[in-house]
Amino acid sequence: MGVEPGCLIAFKILYRGKGVYILSIISTLLLYYSVFIKHPKILDTLIIISALNVATAILSDSDSHNTVFYALRISGAKPSTVMAYVITASLTTSFIGLIPVVAKAELIKSLIALSINFTAATLILYPTYLRIKKRLTSAVT
Amino acid sequence: MYEISVLLRDVWKSYKFGSELTTVLRNVNAAFKKGEMIGIHGPSGSGKTTLLRIIAGLERPDRGDVIISGYNLNLLDEVGLSMIRNSIVSYIPQDYGLVDTLTVFENIEIPLLISGVDKVSRVKSVSEVIQYMGLKGKENLTPSHLSGGERQRVAIARALVTTPSVLLADEPTANLDWSNAIKVMELFRNVRKDFNTTIVIVTHDPRVLEFVDRSLNMVEGTLKEITPKT
Numbered sequence: 001m002g003v004e005p006g007c008l009i010a011f012k013i014l015y016r017g018k019g020v021y022i023l024s025i026i027s028t029l030l031l032y033y034s035v036f037i038k039h040p041k042i043l044d045t046l047i048i049i050s051a052l053n054v055a056t057a058i059l060s061d062s063d064s065h066n067t068v069f070y071a072l073r074i075s076g077a078k079p080s081t082v083m084a085y086v087i088t089a090s091l092t093t094s095f096i097g098l099i100p101v102v103a104k105a106e107l108i109k110s111l112i113a114l115s116i117n118f119t120a121a122t123l124i125l126y127p128t129y130l131r132i133k134k135r136l137t138s139a140v141t
Numbered sequence: 142m143y144e145i146s147v148l149l150r151d152v153w154k155s156y157k158f159g160s161e162l163t164t165v166l167r168n169v170n171a172a173f174k175k176g177e178m179i180g181i182h183g184p185s186g187s188g189k190t191t192l193l194r195i196i197a198g199l200e201r202p203d204r205g206d207v208i209i210s211g212y213n214l215n216l217l218d219e220v221g222l223s224m225i226r227n228s229i230v231s232y233i234p235q236d237y238g239l240v241d242t243l244t245v246f247e248n249i250e251i252p253l254l255i256s257g258v259d260k261v262s263r264v265k266s267v268s269e270v271i272q273y274m275g276l277k278g279k280e281n282l283t284p285s286h287l288s289g290g291e292r293q294r295v296a297i298a299r300a301l302v303t304t305p306s307v308l309l310a311d312e313p314t315a316n317l318d319w320s321n322a323i324k325v326m327e328l329f330r331n332v333r334k335d336f337n338t339t340i341v342i343v344t345h346d347p348r349v350l351e352f353v354d355r356s357l358n359m360v361e362g363t364l365k366e367i368t369p370k371t
Contacts, residue, residue, distance in 0.1 A: 067241060079220065136194065
């Protein structure tokens with residue numbers, strides 16, 4: 001049993017894109033605040049910034065995601081392959097964006113942040129796929 | 142074995158634009174034989190691309206049957222249609238649908254990856270198609286480093302790598318100058334001869350019809366034969 005093709009393609013797109021690199025740099029820089037700033041609201045602020053960072057990372061590679069969804073649809077990718085792509089891209093960016101939150105070592109808040117990050121990424125990626133799917137059905141020529 | 146690769150029976154398709162219903166395909170009936178090259182000609186907005194997408198299983202007709210190599214697409218669910226697109230019907234859109242972040246090799250490999258072919262077999266199949274398409278030496282380039290004609294050949298290669306029974310090409314020469322267009326049409330002829338693939342080409346350029354076995358005209362959503370050739 002090989003690797004699910006959706007996962008493989010997602011990893012290629014992410015490491016050749018710019019989103020995860022920008023996300024990694026900003027997440028690492030935010031570690032400073034996480035480690036050295038002792039404020040009661042800092043973790044909640046980092047959770048929000050983390051989600052925004054993940055969304056930005058996904059959006060910065062939106063051209064690549066668009067063309068991949070188009071190619072997958074034309075080439076006969078099953079819905080499960082597309083979902084594997086969406087989940088892989090969302091989870092990978094979510095974990096990277098989680099770096100400054102995890103540094104605070106609060107498990108519940110980390111899990112909440114992971115859920116928020118994942119939701120933010122999926123809410124961008126899945127509708128993108130649906131738009132591409134619709135683009136291949138409703139044009140009239 | 143089926144002599145008829147594509148059978149369209151009483152196919153209708155309409156779209157709603159606002160409150161207005163526009164019928165794009167009206168009672169389309171056609172049969173394309175195995176190994177035949179068909180040209181469908183018509184102006185923009187005549188429904189050619191819609192017809193192609195229905196044959197590819199990318200959208201469903203409102204009425205009528207679409208039977209591809211014996212499979213009635215109306216009886217298939219999303220997963221079934223995906224499998225048809227992955228193994229029996231290949232569709233080449235007008236904009237080629239290539240992924241700029243992936244290399245030529247990786248673009249061509251996509252359908253085989255999707256169908257779960259192992260790496261060794263994938264490398265062999267993709268390398269053979271690259272050789273056949275005259276793309277040797279370009280495997281590690283991305284589409285942005287290729288000419289228009291080369292990108293078209295990558296799109297054809299990706300469509301061919303699964304050795305489909307039916308190849309659908311939407312305006313394959315629209316973005317090319319005429320000398321490159323001739324090369325692409327000759328390539329389709331070779332594919333038809335070497336693989337016995339049924340090829341359906343949609344075009345608004347009447348010169349392209351010189352290369353096909355049979356020409357059909359899309360007039361107000363219906364197909365009419367224009368120049369039957371023997």
